[in-house]
Amino acid sequence: MPYEPPPDLAGLTLAEITALAEARKLPPLDQWSPGEMGESHMRIAADGRWFHEGGEITRPAMVRAFASLLMRDDAGRHWLVTPGQKLAIAVDDAAFIATDVRQDAGALAFRLNTDDLVIAGPDHPIRAAGDADAPAIYLGVRHGTEARLNRSTWAQLAEIALAGDGRSVTSRGATFSLMPA
Template sequence: MPYEPPPELAALSLADIAAEVAARRLPPLDQWAPVETGESHMEIRADGRWFHEGGEITRPAMIRAFAGLLVRDGDGRHWLMTPHQRLAIAVADAAFIATDVVRRADGSGAGGLAFRLNTDDIVLAGPDHPLRAAGDAAVPALYLAVRHGCEARLNRSTYAQLADLALDEGDDWCVTSQGRRFSLVPA
């Protein structure tokens, strides 16, 4: 069956976004305890491109499938998980790249920030998916918690979109999503 990417964020309401997030069926990685450990010979470069043994993986459906098997442990190492083995994967910066963001309101006025990733995943920033500002004032970097310890780095255009949203909220360089406030300024 061919891969069908989700619709563009700009066309979706907050309820539509929540439905897209709920529809993404992921394996139960937190229930798996693989006994074998090995090397995947894969890498995710800082620009979000995936490689295996030096050759670029270009099929979006394949990247999306592998992305659903990613975890990052407490030491910061990334792994591809199966029920029987975990395979190390080299990640230059973050496992994902956030490529778009929209703000959507709900009936209560709380609303949220929805991010599209380079894997076509959609993530709603909030208590379960916080934003983190890193780097310094001269070279800031923003990251979004995705799942299983993995993060998405906001690309330049998404960072600019988020900065515009922060300016709409006030002059303190913060944004609010699902009742949680996030600073865009590195600590």
């Protein structure tokens, strides 16, 4: 079955975004207990590109498939998880890149570089890191992984914050500071 990416965020309501995000069938990583551990020889660069043994993975479908198997443990280490294996993967910064944001009905919906749709809120928090001169904003995705907002998405989020108190944004009842601690 051919892959059809979701429409642009600008043309979707919050209800449509929610339905699309919920319709995505993701593997139940938290239910698997693989017996074999090892190294994947893969790396996700800070710009969101995926590499295997030094060569870039250029097929978007492969990146989406691998991304659906990704988790981060409490120690901050990223893993590709299948029912039989748990393979370490190097991540330079964040596993995903947030490439767009839309505010609708009291929520902030993000599109990721993998075409995943994530609605910020208590289960998908926004976190500010870095410092005032070089801030970095992250969105919780799933299984401990995060997406770093790219420059244009960060600017969109800053405009949303400036329309309010200038320092924070609210989504699904949760307020998130955009000021690094």
